[in-house]
Structure formats: structure tokens, C-alpha cells
Amino acid sequence: GDSVTQMEGPVTLSEEAFLTINCTYTATGYPSLFWYVQYPGEGLQLLLKATKADDKGSNKGFEATYRKETTSFHLEKGSVQVSDSAVYFCALSPGNQGGKLIFGQGTELSVKP
Amino acid sequence: NAGVTQTPKFQVLKTGQSMTLQCAQDMNHEYMSWYRQDPGMGLRLIHYSVGAGITDQGEVPNGYNVSRSTTEDFPLRLLSAAPSQTSVYFCASSYRDNTEAFFGQGTRLTVV
Numbered sequence: 773g774d775s776v777t778q779m780e781g782p783v784t785l786s787e788e789a790f791l792t793i794n795c796t797y798t799a800t801g802y803p804s805l806f807w808y809v810q811y812p813g814e815g816l817q818l819l820l821k822a823t824k825a826d827d828k829g830s831n832k833g834f835e836a837t838y839r840k841e842t843t844s845f846h847l848e849k850g851s852v853q854v855s856d857s858a859v860y861f862c863a864l865s866p867g868n869q870g871g872k873l874i875f876g877q878g879t880e881l882s883v884k885p
Numbered sequence: 886n887a888g889v890t891q892t893p894k895f896q897v898l899k900t901g902q903s904m905t906l907q908c909a910q911d912m913n914h915e916y917m918s919w920y921r922q923d924p925g926m927g928l929r930l931i932h933y934s935v936g937a938g939i940t941d942q943g944e945v946p947n948g949y950n951v952s953r954s955t956t957e958d959f960p961l962r963l964l965s966a967a968p969s970q971t972s973v974y975f976c977a978s979s980y981r982d983n984t985e986a987f988f989g990q991g992t993r994l995t996v997v
Contacts, residue, residue, distance in 0.1 A: 776927075804983040815889075815975055815988035816928075823983050861927060870935040871916035871979040872943065873986060875927035 774799045778862050778876035785852055785883050793847040793879045795836075795862035803864040805829075805838050805845040806873070810859045819847075819860070852883045887911050891976050891989035898966040898996045906961040906992050908976030916979045917959040918986070921945065921972040928975065934959055966996045 779794040797805065804823040808816040820829030825840035834849045845862060862876040892907045910917065915936045920928040920943075930943030934953040948970060950962040959978075963970060973993050979986040 778927075808988075815990050816977075816986075817988070818985040821983075821985070865983055867982050869982070870918070870933045870941065871982055871984070871986060872918055872930050872933050873920075873928070873977075875920075875929075877925055877927040 774803065774864060774866055774874050776862050776864055776874055776876040778860075778879050780877070780879070781859075782880040782882055785881070787854055787883055787885050788851045789883075791847070791849040791852045791856075791881070793860055793862075793881070795845045795847065795876060797843050797845065797862075797864050799843075799864055799866065801866060803866050805836070806863045806865065807834070807836055807845070807847050808861045808863060808875075810861065810878075812858070816861065852881070854883045854885055857881055857883045889976055889978055889987050889989040891974075891992050893992060894990065896992060896994050898963070898994065900966060900968060900996060902966050904963050904966065906963075906974055906976075906994075908959045908961065908989060909957050910959075910976075910978040910987070911957065912978060912980070912987065913956060914978035914980050914987075915956065916981065917953065918943070918977045919949070919951065919959070919961045920975045920977065922975060922991075923972050931961065931974075963994075968996045970994065971996045 807819040820831040822829040822838035918933040919931040932951040976989045977986045
């Protein structure tokens, strides 16, 4: 079945460092891909998404490109801030299945001043 | 805008007790889902609904029951709580496939 694999955390970075969180997926059809972020004690919020191959999603300085050839959707940010500390989830939506999402295990990011 | 509202935020149950986790959304979304979040496992789908009167099982449905009598509400029932159901539960809604899912704040459930 469809699945998502993320790099394991926790990831600890200094402020202004470059961030990459790897995400690869397995899917039989043409899924949409998402990154969600969870701040402490809160629910998940959409960070960015891409609905077809070669699409780039971007928001708040974060970017991810839907790579069908490598089945990847890696999250990047050029300069992280302390306020980016959170848990990041990569997810796919298979489509035509009631909006359901399949999540990776999550990567905890901690940014130190 | 209330968005997706879950109640309660915290709950402690004894093994064998039953309870209902409430979820309501005010965005007129057709699609609603329940997930559980466990350490190192991400979120896993319990049940989902594509509209009033229609529900289906997700990845981990055992021990849980749902119904969808209105567009707004999608309660999750634990029939006989077990320690393995200790988790954080999230309700989500979305307008249609491939659109943003909106999540509630979560319910932290402990079964002792």
C-alpha cells in the first residue's frame, strides 16, 4: 500500500542554518503531497503542498519540490529561526479516497539561538 | 472562525469504560477523519467520512465506532477502552481531495 518515510529526528540546528528534512513516498497512483507542521500542544497546520510532478510548494521560506522520478518531497529552508522549532510531517493524499492522508512518522526540529 | 473543535482536550479512562470524543466543524466540509498520533508512528487513520450517512474504516479501526448524522459533527466512540488506546486523537476536515485538511487541537486520552 501507499506509504511515506521521513528522516528520523530529532534534528537540532543553530539559528540561520540550512534545513533539509528528507521525505520519500510509495504510491500506486498520482498522489498529492503535503508538509504539515505541529507546534507544541497544537494540532497540525498545512505548511505547503504540491499536487503534481515537478510542482514546487512554498510558504514562510520553506520549499519542497514534487519529484516523481525519485519519489521524493524533501523540505528545505535556507535560514531557520527559533520559531521554526516544531514537528514536521510529510503526508500524501492518494486522491479519490475521502481526503484521507497517509503520514510519515514526523521529524522534530529544534532550533537553538 | 472556530474551524474544527474537539472536546474534551484531556481524558483519563479506566480499562473497559466507554466514551465519545466529539468533533465539530463549521466550514461545511464534506470530508472528515479521525487520526491517532503515537510517538514515532506519525498519525494513523482510524475512520473517515465523505458525507453525512457515509463512513469507512481507515488503517486502525478496531475498538472504535463512528457515525455521521450531520455534515458538522463526526463523533468517535470508544466501546471498551484498553491501555493500547492511550494516544492523542485528532479530528480533521477538508473540502475535497487534495485540498488542505484542517485539524482540531487534539484530545489526549489516557487509559489506565
